[in-house]
Amino acid sequence: MKLIFEESKSGRKSFNLPKLDVNLKNFPDELCRSELNLPEISELDLIRHFINLSRLNFSVDTQFYPLGSCTMKYNPKILEKASNIPEFLNLHPFLSILPDSINRCKGALELISDFQDILCEITGMDCATTSPMAGAHGELTGIMIISSYHKSKNSKRTKVIVPDSSHGTNPASASMVGYEVVTIPSNSEGEMDVDELKKHLDTDVAAVMMTCPNTLGLFEKNIKEISDLAHSVGALMYYDGANLNAIMGKVRPGDLGFDVIHVNVHKTFGTPHGGGGPGAGPVGVKKFLEDFLPIPRVKREDDSLVVVSNSDKSIGHVSSFFGNFAVILKAYLYIKLLGTDGIKYSAEMAVLNANYVMNRLKNYLKLPYDRTCMHECVFSLSEMAKKGASALDFAKFLIDRGFHPPTIYFPLIVKEAFMIEPTETESMETLDKFVDAIIDAVKLAEQNPEAFKEFPKTTVISRPDETKAAKDLIVKARL
Amino acid sequence: MNFCPHTPEDIREMCSVCNVNEVDDLFKELPVEEIDFKKLGKGISEYEGYNLILNLARKNNLLSYHFLGAGFYDHIIPSVVDFVASRSEFYTAYTPYQPECSQGTLQSLFEYQTAICNLTDLEVTNASLYDGGTALAEAVLMSLRITKREKIIMDKSVNPIYRNIVKTYLKFLPYELIEVETEEIEPDFGKIKSLLDSNVACFVFQNPTFYGSVHDWTDLINFAHEKNILAVSSVYPISLGIVKTPGKMGVDIATGEGQSLGNPLSFGGPYFGFLVTKKVYIRNMPGRIVGETLDRNNKRAYVLTLQAREQHIKRHRATSNICSNEGLCALRALVYLCSLGKSGLKELALINFSKSEYMKKKLIEIGLVIKNNATTFNEFVVKFNRPAKEIFSTLLSKNIAFGIPLYLFGGSENDILINVTEKMSKYNIDNVCSILEAIL
Numbered sequence: 001m002k003l004i005f006e007e008s009k010s011g012r013k014s015f016n017l018p019k020l021d022v023n024l025k026n027f028p029d030e031l032c033r034s035e036l037n038l039p040e041i042s043e044l045d046l047i048r049h050f051i052n053l054s055r056l057n058f059s060v061d062t063q064f065y066p067l068g069s070c071t072m073k074y075n076p077k078i079l080e081k082a083s084n085i086p087e088f089l090n091l092h093p094f095l096s097i098l099p100d101s102i103n104r105c106k107g108a109l110e111l112i113s114d115f116q117d118i119l120c121e122i123t124g125m126d127c128a129t130t131s132p133m134a135g136a137h138g139e140l141t142g143i144m145i146i147s148s149y150h151k152s153k154n155s156k157r158t159k160v161i162v163p164d165s166s167h168g169t170n171p172a173s174a175s176m177v178g179y180e181v182v183t184i185p186s187n188s189e190g191e192m193d194v195d196e197l198k199k200h201l202d203t204d205v206a207a208v209m210m211t212c213p214n215t216l217g218l219f220e221k222n223i224k225e226i227s228d229l230a231h232s233v234g235a236l237m238y239y240d241g242a243n244l245n246a247i248m249g250k251v252r253p254g255d256l257g258f259d260v261i262h263v264n265v266h267k268t269f270g271t272p273h274g275g276g277g278p279g280a281g282p283v284g285v286k287k288f289l290e291d292f293l294p295i296p297r298v299k300r301e302d303d304s305l306v307v308v309s310n311s312d313k314s315i316g317h318v319s320s321f322f323g324n325f326a327v328i329l330k331a332y333l334y335i336k337l338l339g340t341d342g343i344k345y346s347a348e349m350a351v352l353n354a355n356y357v358m359n360r361l362k363n364y365l366k367l368p369y370d371r372t373c374m375h376e377c378v379f380s381l382s383e384m385a386k387k388g389a390s391a392l393d394f395a396k397f398l399i400d401r402g403f404h405p406p407t408i409y410f411p412l413i414v415k416e417a418f419m420i421e422p423t424e425t426e427s428m429e430t431l432d433k434f435v436d437a438i439i440d441a442v443k444l445a446e447q448n449p450e451a452f453k454e455f456p457k458t459t460v461i462s463r464p465d466e467t468k469a470a471k472d473l474i475v476k477a478r479l
Numbered sequence: 480m481n482f483c484p485h486t487p488e489d490i491r492e493m494c495s496v497c498n499v500n501e502v503d504d505l506f507k508e509l510p511v512e513e514i515d516f517k518k519l520g521k522g523i524s525e526y527e528g529y530n531l532i533l534n535l536a537r538k539n540n541l542l543s544y545h546f547l548g549a550g551f552y553d554h555i556i557p558s559v560v561d562f563v564a565s566r567s568e569f570y571t572a573y574t575p576y577q578p579e580c581s582q583g584t585l586q587s588l589f590e591y592q593t594a595i596c597n598l599t600d601l602e603v604t605n606a607s608l609y610d611g612g613t614a615l616a617e618a619v620l621m622s623l624r625i626t627k628r629e630k631i632i633m634d635k636s637v638n639p640i641y642r643n644i645v646k647t648y649l650k651f652l653p654y655e656l657i658e659v660e661t662e663e664i665e666p667d668f669g670k671i672k673s674l675l676d677s678n679v680a681c682f683v684f685q686n687p688t689f690y691g692s693v694h695d696w697t698d699l700i701n702f703a704h705e706k707n708i709l710a711v712s713s714v715y716p717i718s719l720g721i722v723k724t725p726g727k728m729g730v731d732i733a734t735g736e737g738q739s740l741g742n743p744l745s746f747g748g749p750y751f752g753f754l755v756t757k758k759v760y761i762r763n764m765p766g767r768i769v770g771e772t773l774d775r776n777n778k779r780a781y782v783l784t785l786q787a788r789e790q791h792i793k794r795h796r797a798t799s800n801i802c803s804n805e806g807l808c809a810l811r812a813l814v815y816l817c818s819l820g821k822s823g824l825k826e827l828a829l830i831n832f833s834k835s836e837y838m839k840k841k842l843i844e845i846g847l848v849i850k851n852n853a854t855t856f857n858e859f860v861v862k863f864n865r866p867a868k869e870i871f872s873t874l875l876s877k878n879i880a881f882g883i884p885l886y887l888f889g890g891s892e893n894d895i896l897i898n899v900t901e902k903m904s905k906y907n908i909d910n911v912c913s914i915l916e917a918i919l
Contacts, residue, residue, distance in 0.1 A: 001582075001586065003586070003589070003590055003593070004590050004813075004817055005590065005593060008821075012820075013820060013822070013823070014557070014559070014817070014818045014819075014820060014823075015557045015559075015818040015819055015820070015823055017555070017823065017826055017827055017830060017901065018555075018901065020830050020833060020834075021904060021905040021906075022833055022834055022837040022905050022908075023833065023837070024829065024833050025829070025832055025833040025836045025837075027721045027722075027828075027829065027832055027854075028854055030695065031693055031695060031722060031723050031854055032721055032722070032723060033600075033719060033720075033721060033722055033723050033724050033727070034600075034724075034727065035821075036597060036598065036719070036720065036821060036824060036825060037597045037821065038594060038597065038598075038816050038817065038819070038820050038821045038823075038824060039817045039820060039821070040820045040821050040822075041817060041820065043559060043818070046559060046814070046817055046818060047559060047562065047563070050563040050566070050587070050814060051563070051566065053582075053583040053586055053587055054563075054566040054568035054569050054583050055568065055583065056581075056582035056583040056586070057568040057569065057572045057580065057581055057582070057583035057584055058572065058577075058580035058581065059567055059568045059569070059570075059571040059572040060567075060571040060572075061567035061568065061571045062567075062568060063580075065573065067573055067576075070573055070574075072573055073482075074482050075570075075571055076482060076525070078525040078528060078529055080565065080570075081529065082528070082529055082532040082533075085532060085533060085536040086536075087536035087537060087539045087541060088536050088539070088745065088746060089743045089744070089745055090541075090553070090743065090744055091539055091744060091745065091746040092545060092547045092551065092553070092744050092746075092880070093551060093744065093746050093747035094547050094549060094551070094883060095547075095880070096746075096747075097887060098547075098871070098875075098880065098883070098884070098887070099868050099871055099872055099875075099884065100871075100872050100875055101875065101880070103540050104539060104540045104541075104542065104880075105539050105746065106538045106539060106540070107534075107535035107536050107537065107538030107539040108535075108539060108746045110535055110538065111532075111535050114518075117518050118518050118519045121514075121516055121517065121518050121519055122519070124514075133609040133610065133613070133748065133749070133805075134609060134801075134802065134803045135802065135803070136790070136800045136801055136802040136803070137609060137613070137801075139800065140800055144647065144651060147651050167790075167791075167802075168789070168790035168791040168792070168793070168794045168797065168802075169790050169791075169800050169802050171790075171794040171795035172790035172793075172794060172795055172797045172799065172800035173800040174795065175795040175796070175797075175800075176620075176648075176799065176800050177651045177652075178651045178652050178653070181794070181795040219508045219509055221508055224510070247509065249514065250506055250509060250511050250514075251509050251510060251511055251512070252514060255510075255512070256510070270482070272567075272570045272571045273570075273571070273572070273573050273574070273803070274569070274570050274572075274805075274806050274807030274808075274810075275569055275570070275572040275573070275574070275575065275581075275583075275584035275588075275806040275807060275810070276573070276574040276575065276584070276588075276606065276767065276803055276804045276805075276806030276807075277607070277749075277803040277804045277805040277806050277807065277808070278748070278749030278751075278803075278805045278806075278807060278808055279803045294647070315647055315650075316643055316644075316646055316647035316650070317612070317640055317643035317644045317646075317647055318613070318644065318647055319609065319610055319612065319613065319644065319747075319748070320550070320551070320610060320611070320612050320640045320641075320644070320747060320750075321746070321747030321748065322746070322747050322748075323747070323748055324747075324748035324749035324750075325745055325746040325747050325748050325749075326745045326746075326748065326749055327748070327749055329532065333528050333531070333532055335519065336519075336522075336523055336528055336531060337480045337522055337523060337524075337525065337528050338480065338481055338522050339480075339519060339520055339521040339522025339523065340516040340519050340520065340521065340522075341481075341521065341522060342480060342481040342522040343519070345481050345483065346481055346482075346483060348502045348503075348505075348506075349481075349483040349485055349502075351502070351505050351506070352485075352490065352493055352494070352497070352502050352505065353493075355493075355497040355499075355505055356493045356496055356497055359496050359497050359498070360496060372505055372507070372508065395577065396579065399577065399579055399580050404573075404577065404580060405577055407576075410791070424481075424482070424483045425482045425483060425484070426484070427484040427485070427489070428485070428489045428492070428493060456579050456580075459579040459580060459582075460579075460582050461578065461579055461582060461774040461776075461778055461779075461780040462579060462774050462775055462776060462778075463579070463774055463775050464578050464579075464772050464773065464774045464780035464781075464782050465772045465773055465774070465775075465780075466772065466782050466784070468772045468773060469770040469771065469772035469782045469784040470770070470784050470785055470787075472770075472771075472772070473758075473761065473770060473784070473785075474770055474771035474772075475589075475592055475603050475604075475761070475768055475769065475770050475771075475784070476589070476592050476593040476596045476597075476602075476603070476604075477589070477590070477593040479593075
């Protein structure tokens with residue numbers, strides 16, 4: 001498709017601004033910019049351009065999107081409608097701190113406060129904040145809280161421990177707060193090796209960061225022992241909430257010994273992911289860490305709401321206000337729609353769906369850790385790759401069958417990893433079609449692996465040259 | 480209410496494929512205990528849910544009109560922006576890891592990157608960051624990576640919240656941050672210059688400043704470049720319809736809050752940050768980048784590129800921990816900029832400038848003092864002869880939020896930061912000025 005800049009024609013116009021009702025003033029010449037190159041296009045052509053672009057995307061609303069570790073479940077439409085109510089849409093965030101203005105944004109503050117309380121209830125934490133704007137931002141905030149806590153105890157700690165199956169954001173967040181990262185290998189069960197952990201656990205360790213269930217889709221059976229060990233040397237436990245979808249309503253990270261958590265609301269609470277964002281990454285902590293939470297923060301005090309915008313111990317601002325408010329609103333409504341039973345039932349169905357797919361496929365694909373999985377399962381396509389059909393080839397085959405491919409090559413510890421997360425909102429029939437497509441791929445790999453190099457054939461482009469993209473680096477239109 | 484499609488028969492059949500008697504058997508490895516939910520009750524229908532949100536929304540006591548800005552602005556949003564962003568092929572898609580089935584997201588982000596580069600006259604940008612403040616913090620970290628120096632000089636006329644975010648990001652790391660006091664409300668160019676020595680990685684400024692003043696920073700940037708110091712700025716994108724660009728001033732890394740480009744105020748988010756730089760620094764840039772390439776049939780295609788910098792590959796050695804971006808907000812900005820087009824953004828900027836100049840004139844006529852010594856863009860500081868808090872409260876009782884009293888940010892008790900956008904009518908400006916005249 002043409003770029004919108006290439007569709008531009010001098011003199012065309014889309015939007016009309018209201019007529020100026022005061023005198024036009026000239027801006028001083030010496031401070032003026034030179035010409036600005038933006039498209040000149042009619043409203044209809046603009047709409048056609050973007051609607052046609054939208055049709056080049058797979059999405060949850062058009063296709064099954066079993067992207068492991070990323071939980072792409074259905075986003076109820078009522079959430080979109082509710083997030084467009086003008087009394088929230090047009091609300092200026094500074095009303096939360098301006099004099100006598102708190103009642104001007106009372107509904108918004110109440111929503112945030114209620115959401116924080118419910119998030120604590122689901123996760124077993126005592127206090128929460130909505131400030132962080134994405135999961136990784138929540139991690140950064142959480143590690144800053146941990147660092148500030150240790151500093152307040154005059155404890156100089158330099159290391160953060162992560163398992164080798166961790167998301168890349170975990171080590172990256174720890175290092176952005178100045179920590180050295182120690183990686184612990186997984187054992188034959190696909191869990192953190194406790195004996196290895198013991199070797200590295202000393203009073204230099206600030207935190208142990210874990211995802212539970214982990215990125216292999218497996219519940220860490222030793223999690224309570226691990227958190228006891230960490231606490232015994234004064235380290236804190238950090239919970240990466242990427243996989244909370246599998247256990248919500250069943251067990252709570254707070255009860256498993258975690259001190260700080262973040263929740264990726266798009267993964268757990270069904271808010272749409274907008275082609276990469278916006279997300280939201282609220283953070284929950286145990287009571288002893290409350291004072292370190294970022295500012296500003298909404299807090300209930302004696303039945304009234306206050307905004308804490310000054311606090312000695314706080315890590316400070318990580319964002320300007322209360323995070324991505326409209327995203328939090330959607331997550332809040334989603335939880336309210338589900339309620340206690342719906343939350344628990346969703347986790348159960350997510351786990352059932354993953355085990356169903358795993359069991360239907362395990363006679364066809366290699367399952368490196370053959371045990372009950374949680375909401376996602378990881379296969380290894382290394383045998384297939386030897387025959388000439390890699391995980392990437394399988395992914396591209398599935399596109400032609402109308403499925404968004406699963407996550408491939410993650411976690412890094414599984415060769416030719418193929419990670420499937422069906423989520424709870426998909427029906428058995430959809431899962432069956434998906435499984436059948438993979439079985440067809442397996443048969444094709446046995447018979448004619450070269451045929452894979454042709455896929456996908458039905459999309460607007462086919463297998464782009466990524467090396468060229470990195471070498472030639474064209475990152476804006478050549479106009 | 481739940482969104483699971485399973486019938487009891489489906490569940491029985493699936494359990495049997497899984498070799499379990501019931502779903503609970505799948506949770507045997509977990510230390511499951513009954514959770515005592517006190518706050519979260521039973522699930523509700525969507526009708527009840529909508530009313531719940533509507534009732535909360537109505538608890539917000541709306542203003543007749545307001546002069547609030549300070550980095551977050553109330554601009555007109557063309558209908559096409561909402562229309563395009565509400566296409567679920569855009570908003571229910573994920574990060575475009577599979578380019579063949581994500582060309583819609585990838586091409587629109589490539590177009591966004593082009594628009595932001597053109598707007599700022601800089602060479603490369605990413606597919607958006609969280610917000611203006613974190614983008615500035617990432618730019619500072621980037622300058623430390625590039626120069627391998629340890630000192631940062633930051634002008635105090637940068638938005639105080641952004642300064643706070645930068646401070647939070649830096650306080651766990653072994654770097655020195657020096658904030659430079661303003662002369663009244665204008666940047667102290669001489670003082671900043673005197674601090675630029677060979678240990679400095681970058682100096683950080685905002686244009687227009689937090690107080691609305693527009694300056695040409697070119698001379699100071701040239702001076703800094705002689706000492707291999709980078710210039711990092713935060714800019715207000717609407718002002719770039721007329722104001723000299725960071726690129727033309729020689730800025731190395733420009734950042735900003737993208738909210739004003741077609742994103743509603745929405746009580747603080749979602750917004751998005753942009754970060755634009757020179758091509759030589761692209762490998763030090765955080766965030767996702769969309770690049771153009773060819774597919775096997777030599778057809779133009781778009782992919783996420785330079786992923787080797789990112790956390791999912793480089794882990795603790797990545798340029799940042801950022802994983803998601805604000806793609807949908809960036810799409811809104813692109814549609815917004817295309818809708819206004821080449822002449823529209825300039826026209827819009829001039830309308831904003833003209834209206835705020837009109838308001839300044841009216842305030843001066845009733846005897847008030849404008850504190851800015853420089854040209855301003857749609858925002859300025861007005862000084863009263865008594866506490867701003869009183870003035871603010873009086874007007875608030877008439878449902879008007881009259882700007883941001885600057886004592887909230889450590890400024891003078893008597894100063895208020897006033898913002899005027901294209902949405903503000905002459906009638907309302909005249910009205911608020913006559914109320915003011917009566918109470919002064």
